Amino acid sequence: VEASIPEPLREAWRKYSASEFTNKEEFEKELVRHIETTLARSLYNCDENAAYSGTALAFRDRLIIEWNKTQQRQTFTDQKRVYYLSLEFLMGRALDNAMLNVGMKDAARDGLSDLGFRIEDVIAQEHDAALGNGGLGRLAACFLDSMATLNYPAWGYGLRYRYGIFKQEIVNGYQMEVPDYWLDNNPWEFPRHEITVDIQFYGRVKNHQNENGKVVHTWEDGEIVQAVAYDVPIPGYGTKTTNNLRLWSSKASSGEFDFQKFNAGDYESAVADQQNAETISAVLYPNDNLERGKELRLKQQYFWCAASLFDIVRRFKKTRRAWNEFPDQVAIQLNDTHPTLAIVELQRILIDEEGLEWDEAWNIVTKTFGYTNHTVLPEALEKWSVPLMQNLLPRHLQLIYDINLFFLQTVEKRFPKDREMLSRVSIIEESHPKMVRMAYLAIIGSHKVNGVAELHSDLLKTTLFKDFVEIYGPDRFTNVTNGVTPRRWLHQANPLLSALIAEKLGGHEFLTDLTLLDKLEAFVDDKDFRHEWAHIKTMNKLRLAKFIKSTTGHEVDPNSLFDIQVKRIHEYKRQQLNIFGVIHRYLTIKDMSAEEKKKVVPRVSIFGGKAAPGYWMAKTIIHLINKVADVVNKDADIGNLLKVIFIEDYNVSKAEIICPASDLSEHISTAGTEGSGTSNMKFVMNGGLIIGTCDGANIEITREIGENNIFLFGNLAEDVEELRHRHFYGDFQLDPQLAKVFAAIKSNMFGDAADFSALTASIEEHGDYYLVSDDFNSYITTHGMVDEAFKNKEEWLAKSITSVARMGFFSTDRVINEYADSIWNVEPLEIKD
Ligand code: BZD
Structure with missing residues (x-):
């Protein structure tokens, strides 16, 4: 039962209804108030973490005021x-996103600075x-x-x-x-401790006849667990x-935390019931x-x-x-x-x-x-x-x-x-x-x-x-082809590029109508614009290089080609193909004369991603990447021509640093296996080119940006079944270049070869289900084309700019409108004051 204040008393409520800060000074006042009262801190013990909490609380107040209005309006309508x-x-x-979405990030930056904090450091405190x-x-x-x-x-x-x-x-x-x-x-x-639902499990079904002679079913004698609502604006x-x-969070229903047991001294079993109930919402299953x-x-x-x-x-x-x-x-x-x-x-x-x-x-x-x-x-x-x-x-x-x-x-x-x-x-x-x-x-x-x-x-x-x-x-x-939100994946992750685009297009409207990006094509040949575009990419690469230095200790040169594959580790996504390609590159460079080496385009191969804890093959791939990194990164013959970096604990906030810094990213799943992929969109939206298979949304990205602006390789989905069939019947020849890579692994070049035998065997001996060998030659050749293209800086820039200009289709705004029209049949409702 919801308690509503009677009409005659509502005047007082409205008079004192919470109001939102609207400028820097008011923000500072709210920030200090939260730090001093909500957090019980003072200017004598306010670290970055307290500054984060205070800022978050100030913004949370704003969000919840608007949340209330929105919910009232939606209920009323x-x-x-x-x-x-x-x-x-x-x-x-959530904090950076909240600041940008309510349009108060500049006020917050200035306000925090007045009080002695850098906004980036404050934002970085959030888990x-x-x-x-x-x-x-x-x-x-x-x-x-x-x-x-x-x-x-x-x-x-x-x-x-x-x-x-x-x-x-x-x-x-x-x-x-x-x-x-x-x-x-x-x-x-x-927390909404008043919004709870009792959920039943186990028990049995009884059939009865009701007054009208109809059979009705009741579900009886189960266990009850309580669901408690937690709301996030x-x-x-x-x-x-x-x-x-x-x-929803689970807890023992008040009946279930058995007070009878409790009072009878059976404390342990009463607590065990409670823990059992809480287990339901305890942990996310880590399998993808x-x-x-x-x-x-x-x-x-x-x-x-x-x-x-x-x-x-x-x-x-x-x-x-x-x-x-x-x-x-x-x-x-x-x-x-x-x-x-x-x-x-x-x-x-x-x-x-x-x-x-x-x-x-x-x-x-x-x-x-x-x-x-x-x-x-x-x-x-x-x-x-x-x-x-x-x-x-x-x-x-x-x-x-x-x-x-x-x-x-x-x-x-x-x-x-x-x-x-x-x-x-x-x-x-x-x-x-x-x-x-x-x-x-x-x-x-x-x-x-x-x-x-x-x-x-x-x-x-x-x-x-x-x-x-x-x-x-x-x-x-x-x-309904997937998309990504340009607010987080362009504006928030890449403020420099977002600002440059806004300057050229005369405002930030493109963030809510991403098709406006097409106006950028008019500037492709503009020298100054290209120069700024290139400069921003370099700044973003420097930001990533700094992050890599601080987390791994490795120095990477921002003039190198940054080649990135970050996503969950899975055989079908083929990080193994990538690392075999890296080994191939390493062996090739080692064989080169000093003269030949001068022509090599320096690369940094960057990996990131988690393996499901029980997925041994995925863990083996991670292990191989790290062992290859150990060898390559300290090989004096190689120097800066090749670096291999594994970024630990890839997650959303790291993706925001990584995506804007790519020259090239890899979306190389076996054709027909990746539903869509969405990081491919994030990378292209940030001016990176991609190397990819004809799979998932890569195909539609190609259609939108043009095939000159993407590096496609590999077998097509329609040929996969036949190839697997052939492998199954023994018609399989290991690609000769891949054979050299395997020979290097087996020579213990990257540590004990036995550690990687399951991985090589899955290809050589067990049918190469993901067609790594079938696609290897095409993959290596295409990387050669990437190197050539990267040498021509102007061409590369033109590809980068043109691609971004043509990415308008991949906003989740388009996606959501499609769902709304063709599946949900819902209309928007604007919230006014
Ligand atoms: O969903 C992914 C697909 O693999 C991508 O191709 C696609 O772009 C995105 C979005 O549509 N699927 C997953 O991420 N799946 C899981 O994470 C998952 C989790 C639990 C159980 C099964 C799958």
């Missing part, structure tokens, strides 16, 4: 809202919010930024993990994982809209593109889906509308299959709790949900064992069987006697044990299914989901 369900939100730091693994989680974060910026009434729903993605340390060349405890002193969340850029990200079927993961998924659905339904019921209006008021987007249980949960609520008939309920459900697929990799497709689900969620398993039954009946009508088809598309895989195929359930329970780049969406339609295209027709399947 009561138009359709979007709910973005994602198990991951990889937000990074990244790292509640995600990689692209999927970061996409959700970019979506939140664009939804707020475009004034869509939209909420994110996720889990408040106590531990985000682990911190990576490199010890003797090996990855070590350190827990990421990030919640102490996090000023950006608001999401400011839009240049708008008052401040949306909400609601993260791998699902291992662990019970705790399923518990996380249901806990979060059930809490979110309860919240959404509660909000809808306050409007007292009829149930059939639910899809006109609510759009729910499923970020991958992780929240698929939300489909089943809504059906359960409508049937078991609200008493709707099956068909009426199911019609509401399917109109409400949309499902985004991010991968075609088989090992990433979620399946849950039926016995596991039976035990944890007995009622949901029944409902899944019913959904499947009705679905298979319609399929049978359309494709009579096609038993193969029925078993292929069944939600239940008839294996031992039986498995629930979550992607199929998500397709059946949604009105739209989308992939994240054109090639990826086409592959979904022609391979994984082919049968479903036949069953439902092509309209249920669509493409």
Whole structure:
């Protein structure tokens, strides 16, 4: 029950309603007030960390005032809202983003400087919010930024993990994982201890007949865990809209922290129950593109889906509308299959709790949900064992069987006697044990299914989901190519470039209409402009060089070509191809005469990325990169011609330093394996060129910027199957240049060759599934072309400028408008004073 102040008393409230600082002086006043009162510090003990906290609290006040207005306005207007369900939100730091989005960074810089602080040092105090693994989680974060910026009434729903993605340390060349405890002193969340939901697990289903003779189901005797809401304000850029990200935290329900046990002296077991409940939201699973079927993961998924659905339904019921209006008021987007249980949960609520008939309920459900697929990799497709689900969620398993039954009946009508088809598309895989195929359930329970780049969406339609295209027709399947938010990935990460562009274009409008970048093409031949462009790249390379020096001790020369691959380590992303290429380059340079060496373009090969803790091959790749770095970096024959750097603990805030500093970045997945990729967009937006395969969004980037401005290589997706087939039947020849690289590794040049034998064997002996050998020659040759191109500074600059000018398509603003129009059917709502 919400308590509203009676109308006659509201005058007093309005009179004293909180107000926002609007200039440097007012900011300083707020900052000092927070430091002296909220933090209980003074000018005698205010370090950078306290300055950060004070600044964050001052900005938080501003955000929450606008958050309140936005929520009131959205409730009052009561138009359709979007709910973005994602198990991951990889937000990074919030302060810089808040300053820029509310347009007060300059005031803050001056104010902090008056009080003795440098804004960059203050910003750097913040701990990244790292509640995600990689692209999927970061996409959700970019979506939140664009939804707020475009004034869509939209909420994110996720889990408040106590531990985000682990911190990576490199010890003797090996990855070590350190827990990421990030919640102490996090000023950006608001606990809502009054907003709780009881979530049930286990127990059994009982069937009864109600007064009308209808069979009803009750789910009884389970364990209850309580979900508590924590709200994070999401400011839009240049708008008052401040949306909400609601993260659920688990704790023992007041009933469950058993006071009887407690009072009876069974203290330990009472505490154990509590810890058990808190385990649900304790830790983010650190796997990307791998699902291992662990019970705790399923518990996380249901806990979060059930809490979110309860919240959404509660909000809808306050409007007292009829149930059939639910899809006109609510759009729910499923970020991958992780929240698929939300489909089943809504059906359960409508049937078991609200008493709707099956068909009426199911019609509401399917109109409400949309499902985004991010991968075609088989090992990433979620399946849950039926016995596991039976035990944890007995009622949901029944409902899944019913959904499947009705679905298979319609399929049978359309494709009579096609038993193969029925078993292929069944939600239940008839294996031992039986498995629930979550992607199929998500397709059946949604009105739209989308992939994240054109090639990826086409592959979904022609391979994984082919049968479903036949069953439902092509309209249920669509493409929405990914993007990134230009606020964080251009304006915040690269202030110098953003300022130069603004100067040329006469303002910062391009940040909210990225297609305006095309006006830059008019300046491609402008000498002064080129000069400034080049200068900014050098400044950004210096910034990265400084960072590398301070974190690794290595000196790198900013005149070298900075060649960067940063992303999660995965065989399909082929960091092994990159490091083999580096070894090849090393061997080639070592063989050169002094004369020949003079022609070599000096390079710095920069790697970064985490391996899932249980992914041995990925860890081996990290180990090899670090061992190669050890050898190359201290080889006097090589000097500055080649340096190899592994940046520890790659994360969002490091990406903000890394992306603006690339000359070249690598997006070299085996064709047909990467859904989209989004760092490719970040790098090009910052004036870096890319070397890449014809995969994911690389193809659309090429279409937009022109094939002269990108270095493409390698086999095409349409040829991959045939090549793998050939390898399987023994038709495999190790590429001769790669053979030299392997010989060097096996000579113990980079330490004990046995450490890397699994890696070389996967290629030489076990079928080279990712086609490293098939693509090696093309890769090396293309790097040669990169070297040649880099020698021509003017040409390179023209490519860089032209590419940025043509990147307008890859803003998440375009992406969100596409979702809004073709999937969600929602309208923006501007928040005025
Ligand atoms: O999603 C990534 C894809 O691999 C990229 O191609 C794509 O650009 C982005 C955004 O659409 N997928 C992931 O990042 N996936 C995961 O992190 C993940 C996490 C848990 C379980 C399964 C996958």
